[in-house]
Amino acid sequence: MIKDFEAERCDCNVLHEDVVKKVKLKMPQYTDMNDLAELFKIFGDTTRINILSALFEEEMCVCDIAYLLNMTQSAISHQLRVLKQARIVKNRKDGKVVFYSLDDEHVKRIIDQGLIHVNENNKGRALNE
Amino acid sequence: MIKDFEAERCDCNVLHEDVVKKVKLKMPQYTDMNDLAELFKIFGDTTRINILSALFEEEMCVCDIAYLLNMTQSAISHQLRVLKQARIVKNRKDGKVVFYSLDDEHVKRIIDQGLIHVNENNKGRALNE
DNA sequence: ATAATATATGAACGTTTGAACATATAATCA
DNA sequence: TGATTATATGTTCAAACGTTCATATATTAT
Numbered sequence: 001m002i003k004d005f006e007a008e009r010c011d012c013n014v015l016h017e018d019v020v021k022k023v024k025l026k027m028p029q030y031t032d033m034n035d036l037a038e039l040f041k042i043f044g045d046t047t048r049i050n051i052l053s054a055l056f057e058e059e060m061c062v063c064d065i066a067y068l069l070n071m072t073q074s075a076i077s078h079q080l081r082v083l084k085q086a087r088i089v090k091n092r093k094d095g096k097v098v099f100y101s102l103d104d105e106h107v108k109r110i111i112d113q114g115l116i117h118v119n120e121n122n123k124g125r126a127l128n129e
Numbered sequence: 130m131i132k133d134f135e136a137e138r139c140d141c142n143v144l145h146e147d148v149v150k151k152v153k154l155k156m157p158q159y160t161d162m163n164d165l166a167e168l169f170k171i172f173g174d175t176t177r178i179n180i181l182s183a184l185f186e187e188e189m190c191v192c193d194i195a196y197l198l199n200m201t202q203s204a205i206s207h208q209l210r211v212l213k214q215a216r217i218v219k220n221r222k223d224g225k226v227v228f229y230s231l232d233d234e235h236v237k238r239i240i241d242q243g244l245i246h247v248n249e250n251n252k253g254r255a256l257n258e
Numbered sequence: 259a260t261a262a263t264a265t266a267t268g269a270a271c272g273t274t275t276g277a278a279c280a281t282a283t284a285a286t287c288a
Numbered sequence: 289t290g291a292t293t294a295t296a297t298g299t300t301c302a303a304a305c306g307t308t309c310a311t312a313t314a315t316t317a318t
Contacts (some may be wrong), residue, residue, distance in 0.1 A: 012192040012202045020193050023186045035247040041173030046166040057152045063141040064149050073141045096264045096315045106246035117235035118164040225285050225294045
């Protein structure tokens, strides 16, 4: 059964077949993992993270975000598009101005967890090195 | 004060100066945001996420991970290096074999939060589209 | 209507990234 | 000792990514 799954790309031997079997059964589904990587990929960019951390505080329009982050309106607009397609932000239009805000409670929780990790890690680094 | 910060790259006007000021004060530090993006960048790859979700279950050696994920030993080894440099996994050597495991409790929490989001999102998508 | 402004979007470009391949290191075994 | 095996690492290459520039759309103001 594990044999069915095995393939051409792997160039080495199973050393602990029992472990592999057990882990394979417990591991979350492929699709979930792919979606998860996609989600984190979106957070894995300084511009986008900065946009999000700004939106944590308040809804903002494109120009204000661009000004705040000292970046081109176009660059911000492109990134907002990415965030919107991923359903991480939503927008509302008021005349010419488009306001963006967070679309989801989870987002803040994920990022907060990340910040906790980063802070702990920096503490450790400061002590050790 | 906001003027000092403003720069050449931004090509548009502040529309709501009060909002920008307020958000700027509250936003987390630059360094934190950079570190955070770096952290998420690491999670933003299918191979690495798969490695991590395997290690959630049990410590594993390089060959077993390669076999489980049906990838080259080299590819896995390279990614484990990335994960180790980021202090996300640690390893112990036993003869020729090197076992990898999670280095940090936070990691699981971050990824679990991510999974919650992904699942919620997929539910929504299934209903709407 | 025309001009000005806010935002969106397409194309181009340089950079980054992940996998493949070859090879090096280190440990075991014959 | 030499062969084998597990892992690490340097290099190369194609694909993905983010920004810039030019331009399109849409809304307001004159």
